[in-house]
Amino acid sequence: MxxxxxxxxxxxxxxxxxxxxxxxxxxxxxxxxxxxxxxxxxxxxxxxxxxxxxxxxxxxxxxxxxxxxxxxxxxxxxxxxxxxxxxxxxxxxxxxxxxxxxxxxxxxxxxxxxxxxxxxxxxxxxxxxxxxxxQLTDRLDLLVLLAFAYGSPIAAMSVMRTADKSRAIQQTNERLENVIRQNERNRIAQDLHDTLGQSFSMITIKTELARKLLKIAPEKVDEQLNDVENASRDNLQLVRSIVNDLRQLNIAEVIINQNRNLQDANVTLLTINESISNSWPRQLQITLGAVIQEAITNIIRHAHADHCWLTFGQQANLLTISIRDNGKGIHTPRENSSGISGMTKRMETINGTLDVASSSEGTILTISCPKPKTNKEEELQS
Structure with missing residues (x-):
């Protein structure tokens, strides 16, 4: 062997x-x-x-x-x-x-x-x-073989370059994923430094002060301990807020995570104009990302598709995302299904809409919402 x-x-x-x-x-x-x-x-x-x-x-x-x-x-x-x-x-x-x-x-x-x-x-x-x-023209089979033999090295080089480009794109995506993770770590570190760090410093100072007052002015210790207690409660609420924010993913993070799930299900994900969503406000991205996640989950579970397309659009006052698959479509509503209704309720929180079109060639889910005004636009209107 x-x-x-x-x-x-x-x-x-x-x-x-x-x-x-x-x-x-x-x-x-x-x-x-x-x-x-x-x-x-x-x-x-x-x-x-x-x-x-x-x-x-x-x-x-x-x-x-x-x-x-x-x-x-x-x-x-x-x-x-x-x-x-x-x-x-x-x-x-x-x-x-x-x-x-x-x-x-x-x-x-x-x-x-x-x-x-x-x-x-x-x-x-x-x-x-x-x-x-x-005469060579009488032998079309030879002419075809000649064309293949002369053209094959060029075709092979083209295939090789295409494979190299695909590999480079995949490596770039992996680097971007690492950049996103690192940026998220940096953001968390900055939040902790700017908020919890200062608050814990204050707690330390208050605790040291209470220890000193315990000897020279015991009646003032209770006030300092109340400040420490209030600061601890505020910090606990702040930690919960940070953790809750970490659990909410923006659009890029959702696509990265869901692409892994789609690959496991043998579904190819293609995106169009994805980069325009990078400038959308984070809270808006969190809501839209949750809708995208639910839609892709439905594709994996029910569509029996092998391709999925996400198309991002941005007009003067409107943002749109089209989620399309080439699956079997939605023929009859499933009982006790809260997927569509849940996505619709999420879109209502940002004054958006959700439209579903389905046929035997697949399903197209279109979500749209008003484009948030920038600070300059709000200042001009005021």
């Missing part, structure tokens, strides 16, 4: 992808078995060499140049001897998808395109010699 993992099987981190491509080796293998004598032995031997070289070309190592060279040699043999061109597409995707530097990539592309072009010219000359009236 160790021998198989080290020399035959592909590294497990690549998953099923490399084995899928091996399906297309079945045709050249069939060509090899159809041959007889030494030609069968050579063809199957070269295909075995091709497999080993292809297996070792999924990573950039010291053996990679030899693996690429081995594949090119086999490709040339299969084209000129067995009239099979498609094997070049394997190496085209390898050359295009590996994370080379620009200089190294051009070397491999030059080697690939040069070898392929020379092989094509030689194969065409061979066909012309055998078939005097041969």
């Amino acid at each position: 160790t021998f198989l993992r080290r020399y035959i099987l592909f590294p497990s981190r690549f998953g099923f992808y490399p084995y899928f491509w091996l399906i297309f080796l079945s045709y050249p293998i069939a060509i090899g078995f159809a041959e007889t004598g030494i030609r069968r032995v050579l063809t199957l031997f070269f295909l075995a060499i091709f497999f080993l070289c292809y297996r070792n070309s999924y990573e950039i190592t010291k053996l990679l140049p030899w693996s690429i060279a081995g594949q090119l040699i086999v490709c040339v043999y299969m084209m000129l001897v067995e009239n099979y061109m498609a094997l070049f597409i394997f190496i085209a995707w390898v050359v295009g998808s590996l994370p080379f530097t620009k200089r190294v990539r051009w070397r491999y592309l030059t080697a690939y395109y040069g070898t392929f072009t020379v092989s094509v010219i030689a194969a065409v000359m061979k066909l012309v010699a055998v078939t005097p009236h041969f």
Whole structure:
């Protein structure tokens, strides 16, 4: 088993992808078995060499140049001897998808395109010699293969760049999540410093004063202890307020948390114009975030969807959020369901509305509320 993992099987981190491509080796293998004598032995031997070289070309190592060279040699043999061109597409995707530097990539592309072009010219000359009236336009299958072989490295590079961008976006989102958490910690620390810190300092001073007064003016101790008691009660209420505020998430935090739940349910979340909600007041975001959370929870539980879209809108005097899924829709109201009514009541607290449109293609939930006035707008009106 160790021998198989080290020399035959592909590294497990690549998953099923490399084995899928091996399906297309079945045709050249069939060509090899159809041959007889030494030609069968050579063809199957070269295909075995091709497999080993292809297996070792999924990573950039010291053996990679030899693996690429081995594949090119086999490709040339299969084209000129067995009239099979498609094997070049394997190496085209390898050359295009590996994370080379620009200089190294051009070397491999030059080697690939040069070898392929020379092989094509030689194969065409061979066909012309055998078939005097041969015209390339009569063989549309060859033209399609030529297009694939020439275009595959470019397509592979495009796929690689897209994957890199997606990975970069995911990493950026993770960094933003950490930034949000850190900002929240800083806000909590600042609140505690500005409020509880000052109040506890006052309690300490009052306690020390009461201890001194106990000896020189006992009648004034009760007043100081009353101040300490009142301050302790105020601090307790303040702590409860801070904890309650921490439990309430803004829109960005809700989306981060709910996206994890959607991923667990195999639902893809896409947002449009999400950044405009960052400037909305925190208390408004808390209310809208609670509605978004309830809506997404309903999608996970009942919609049977695989995609969910959040679209944010902002007009002169109106803020809107559209929550859409591609699930089965809402056909009949569920008994004892408080989801829609609960979201409607939340929206009423900010003078907002909630509209639901549903069909067999999914459900669209639209929430809207008046845009809060800024301090400058309030001053101008007053």
